[in-house]
Each structure stands twice: as C-alpha cells, then as structure tokens.
Amino acid sequence: MDGLVIIGVAAAAMIFAIFGWNPFAQYRDTSGLLTEGYSKFETGVKRQPNGVYRVRALTRMPGVTPEMVRWWFTDYMQTTDHYKQWHSQAHVWMDWENKTPGEIVGAAHLVHEYIGIDLSKLRISFVDASELLGPLDIRGHHFIVGARVGMLEEPIDVTTMCHFVRDTEFGAEMRSVFWMGHVANRGGTGLVDKLKGVLGNTWLARRVLVREAVAVNLMTHAIEEMGNLSDFLPDLYAKEMAIKTA
Numbered sequence: 291m292d293g294l295v296i297i298g299v300a301a302a303a304m305i306f307a308i309f310g311w312n313p314f315a316q317y318r319d320t321s322g323l324l325t326e327g328y329s330k331f332e333t334g335v336k337r338q339p340n341g342v343y344r345v346r347a348l349t350r351m352p353g354v355t356p357e358m359v360r361w362w363f364t365d366y367m368q369t370t371d372h373y374k375q376w377h378s379q380a381h382v383w384m385d386w387e388n389k390t391p392g393e394i395v396g397a398a399h400l401v402h403e404y405i406g407i408d409l410s411k412l413r414i415s416f417v418d419a420s421e422l423l424g425p426l427d428i429r430g431h432h433f434i435v436g437a438r439v440g441m442l443e444e445p446i447d448v449t450t451m452c453h454f455v456r457d458t459e460f461g462a463e464m465r466s467v468f469w470m471g472h473v474a475n476r477g478g479t480g481l482v483d484k485l486k487g488v489l490g491n492t493w494l495a496r497r498v499l500v501r502e503a504v505a506v507n508l509m510t511h512a513i514e515e516m517g518n519l520s521d522f523l524p525d526l527y528a529k530e531m532a533i534k535t536a
Contacts (some may be wrong), residue, residue, distance in 0.1 A: 319344050320423055321528070323454060323467055332465070333513070341496025343505040345468040347512040351520035354462040356455040357363040358527045362519065363435065364394045364528065375522070377515040380404040394435060400442055408505030411442040413476075414451075422450055431457045438474065445476040461519075467513045470505055471496040473508035 319338055322329030332348040351359075367373060373384040389397040399414040419436040420426050427474040428434065433455040440447035451468045473491050 309526045323465055324428060335509055341397040341493040342469050343500050344470040345505050345509045347509050349464040349516035351462040351464060352460050353524040354520050356431050357463055358523050359455045360433040364392050377518055405511045413440050419452055422452055440476050447474040447476050463480040464516050468508055
C-alpha cells in the first residue's frame with residue numbers, strides 16, 4: 291500500500307511539474323484593463339500561475355484621440371514605409387492579408403520586426419476584442435482591438451493581445467496587454483502542429499520557453515512604438531484630413 295501511495299504522489303508531482311496547478315485555468319487575466327482610474331499594475335510583466343506571462347504597457351498620448359488611433363490601424367498604415375515611420379529602428383517590413391479599408395477585424399498584419407535584438411517574423415490576426423475579453427460594456431470615447439499573434443512561417447499562434455485607447459483630459463491613453471505563452475494551432479493539419487498546440491500550453495513548456503527577458507523586451511517595444519506614434523500622429527492626421535477634405 292505504501293508503494294502505491296509513493297507512486298501516486300510521484301505521479302501527482304510529475305503532473306504538476308508539467309501542467310502546473312489547475313492547467314485548465316483561464317490564461318487571460320484581464321483585471322484592470324477596462325476599469326476607470328488606474329490599477330496597481332499598468333506597466334510591467336507578471337508570470338501567471340499557469341505559466342503565461344502577462345505584459346502590460348501604459349502609454350499617454352497627448353493631443354491624440356481614440357479616433358486617430360483607429361484611423362492609423364484601419365485606414366492609413368498600408369506600406370512598409372508607413373510601418374517604419376511607427377518605429378524606424380525596430381520595424382523592417384509589413385504587408386496585409388484580407389484587409390478592407392476602414393476595418394481591421396478579420397485582417398492579418400504580416401510583419402518583420404525586432405523585439406529586443408531578435409528579428410521576429412509574425413502574423414498578427416486581428417479579432418473582435420470580445421473574443422478575448424468576453425462581453426464588453428465600455429463607456430466613453432474609445433477604441434479597442436484584439437489580436438492573436440503567431441509565427442509567420444509556421445501555423446502556430448503563441449500570444450494574444452489587446453490595445454484599449456480611452457480619452458483623458460490631456461489626450462488619449464493606451465493600455466496594451468499581451469498574454470505570452472498560449473499556443474494554438476492555426477490550421478496546421480500535421481501531427482507535429484497538433485502536438486505543439488497541446489504540449490506548448492503546459493506549465494513546464496511555458497516556464498522554459500517564455501522567459502522574463504522576452505516579456506520585458508515586448509513591454510519595452512510596445513512602449514517605444516506607441517510613444518513614437520503619439521509624437522507624430524496628431525500632425526499626420528490633421529494633414530491627411532485636410533487633403534481629404536480639400
């Protein structure tokens with residue numbers, strides 16, 4: 291009997307080591323994202339109990355409105371030159387798939403960009419934010435969008451994200467959140483693709499593959515690119531609107 295107990299304890303320990311405590315726990319902690327005022331965690335990185343890294347970045351955007359940010363994503367950004375204007379040092383190349391003028395949900399943004407010192411080739415598939423956050427009841431002037439982020443050259447998603455832009459007395463304010471470490475097969479039919487979608491979501495895999503340094507690099511990248519955007523967007527928007535109405 292003692293042997294069975296030892297085997298049971300060992301099996302439980304192995305399951306915990308691989309999957310973590312409650313492997314089926316909700317991986318997207320959305321606390322503080324849509325609340326008024328400010329939370330204690332607006333910018334930083336935190337490891338969730340299931341191994342996922344939650345990355346937050348708060349960007350104040352004086353002179354910017356949520357409508358300007360919407361326009362940047364849905365209408366203006368069309369070329370690699372536009373993309374490089376957003377972050378000249380980190381952004382290398384971009385293209386769109388399934389992009390409709392004035393819309394972004396359903397489109398995929400294909401990018402090459404440096405996050406830290408590593409060149410990442412990514413497919414950012416934009417979805418309705420409610421798909422990630424659940425039913426939304428947001429008051430006031432705002433813009434919100436969600437996305438699933440994956441490898442450009444493999445049918446695997448590895449991160450989900452959301453940008454929420456709200457009005458304040460000094461201009462717009464963007465809350466960005468990324469949940470790093472949720473792996474999802476993006477239509478791959480091979481056995482390896484399916485196994486990646488299962489094994490990649492274990493606590494052990496997340497602990498090994500999603501490192502704090504990578505999360506910090508992503509946070510820094512978001513702060514830099516959204517800060518750059520706030521610097522030039524008001525003048526760019528005014529110029530383009532003047533041309534449009536001339």
